[in-house]
Amino acid sequence: MIRFFKRKPSNHPDFWKKYEALFQVKPPEYVGDNRFVILDTEATGFDFKKDRVLCIGAVSLQSNVIDISEVFEIYIEQEKFNPETVKIHGIIKNDKVKTFTEEEALVQFLDYIGNSVLVAHHANFDITMINQMLKRLRLPKLKNRVLDTMTLYRATRINSNLIDRDKNYSLDQVAENLNISVKDRHTAAGDAMITAIAFLKILTKLNKKEKGKLKDLFRVR
């Protein structure tokens, strides 16, 4: 076989190789057999280049159960003090929470997510921020498939001309409409938990739980 492009010999670190290898297996066909990781990030702002991730929170979901002993919550060291991030610093300082470097955080994060399907609200933001972290370590982008609860939620609204189909729904609006309490808004783990409950409720509404096929979820728009 002729190879047109010579692949560079991978000089990626072991943790990446291990992560990458997981994607050689095909994901299970049914929704109920898959592991989902629902995540949220807190960042210093909305600029993909300049801003940094302060905290990643995530919960894992398998067959309708969220295991609290498997909650992921990590705080990342900041190079310089940024007044925007006082709240998070407050958490770290007051609760004496351990912080990690970007690299340490990514090692743990990749190990946690494995080849699970990632779920987030307005997922593009969180995924891009994490990809930027990877880029700074000269690593490729995340390989996981991603679902956005915003898109999924929109599909549960009835198909009517009275509703603006292109409307964007914030996590607060989704939570209000699905009757989810929003006590932990704006902590990464808390938002991830709210998103996870929303995700479960949306799956029920779309009738895609258990026996639904995973690939159908990616077709929702």
Next chain:
Amino acid sequence: MQKTKNTIAERIADFLKRFPPFEVLKPDQLLEIAGGVKVVYAQKGETIFKQDDTGHSQFYVVHKGAVSIQRKDDEVVATLDKCDEGDIFGLRPLFAHENYMMSAITDEESILYAIPIDTFKPIVKKNYRVGQFLIENFASNTETPYSREHRGKLYSDEEMVQNTAELYELQPVRYVKKIISCSKDEPVSKAAKMMSENSVGSILVIENDIPLGILTDKDIRNNIAIGLFPIDAPVKEIMSSPVICYPKGLTIAQAQVAMMKHKISHICITKDGTPHSKAIGIVSEHDIVVSQGNNPAVLVKAIQRANKTKTLKSIRGRIMHLLNGFIQQDIPMTHVSRIMFELNDATIKRVLERSIKKMPSPPPTRFAWMSLGSQGRKEQLLHTDQDNAIVFEDVPDNIKEETRAYYIQLAKKANKGLNNIGYDYCNADMMARNPKWCLSLSEWKEQFTNWMTQPGDDEILLCSIFFDYDISYGDIELTNQIADHIFELSDNNQLFLTALASSALRNPSPLGFFRQFLVESNGEYKDFFDLKKRAIMPITDAGRLLILQHKIKNINNTAERFEKLAELEPQNKELYLSCSYTAKALSKFRTKQGLLHNDTGRFIELDTLSKEEKIKLKRCFKTVSEVQELIKLRFKVHSFI
């Protein structure tokens, strides 16, 4: 010291510590338990565990939602208990190493915390009070063998689930733990004020926790009202004393007999059952009647007194019970829908009252809460979506948005309250909290003018939703003005009537070419028959259109509309009467289906219908297509049909 943080475990610990037995645990123990919790999401009707299954490695605490505990004996299924927020279930078998003696099934969409028994057991061993709680909890089985065994509370709240009828009188009476009390030297006027603030019929007179006497409505009537004593006389002058006391565990039958014997309406529950120990609760005749009777008058009274969403919700459960009875006894649909309307109406009014009370200030203007759709037509039997809107009095422009903001805030509370009771949010946001449907009187008039003078498809759809409104709360003057405005606009408005007519025909006959039922071809309800879209909506639309042509105000019910039409157009009397019959038959059919499947009854699985039911339905459809024919001719609709 540095540690890793688990925000979610902390929140779960915060939740658990509000309920026994977790309330007595130390923070680190709680956090340990919370850290091992598995959050389980279950949709309505899911089985958490089944009778005779081997015990899971975990027990459950309800975080959100409700779970029915059921036991099946000789094919008879009895609901023994309902667990809601904070209740524990499925724990005893894990200690006793037995299989489950009953099944746990979710009543509604629920979130449960599953707590592994392995993390819980060591803590029980270390903590005397937790152990004590569990022993008391399990021991209460001896009286009513199964009913309380999985329950997580030591005392139950005043209002509870419907009990099985046979054993009812022998069940322990439920008493109100929150005692309204005063001292013996308090002036009667002050005591009376406390009674009316708390909507109770009696107040306990207490000294050092010991009940001295009781002051009831009757005492005030017989002493103050007829002038025997002045209004500021001390309570001790007119109170009834001594108080009739019993220990807790008193059965309903005993309580009733005691009340009759002493000709009293209240019994005090004390620690040892004598008037010399601490008062712990009050049983009133009213509470017994309410817990016993599912009769509409009692239920309305209970709704009006309800001070908690939870109470309203449990009353809703009993209303459903009542509805089931009506349907089984074949009570005429006209009566059933009127009674159900009144009960729904009372519930909505109560929710509104409570929402207003929770606002920081009283409403700034006159306003009205309008129920739309099926509740507006007095046809809502089962829980369906809530559709509602607010109209408020016109105010000067500079304070209009401020006024609207007030009503939106009020609507948010009311919409949420209704949702918690079981009226789902409207998928199309057709709710008063939506700024589009929270308008001033002249904004509403303008809105209807826009809809009716430029009737496109959407405008017609909105019209048909908003035409069937009924005032649930507030000032009828405002809604009448809207109605008058609509009639003015529809007068000789041929364009509008034709558009409304073609929309009434938008759902063609529910039967296919070979007279088979047409079922849904895609979506969540694939292969189900959509009763609402294909049969109920066409007949409702037809009734609305025809009655609007005659400018009849204040008849919103479809069956009643057709009865009125039969009167107005004798030449079509026969058809209209059969339409009226059809409307009632379809509504009954939907209710039966809904009760059977515990849903809105909208979608029907055809295989579950008997031959007779199918024939009945087809007969209804025939009437639907006949009245559609009439509309076609009368309003000269021919395009696209």
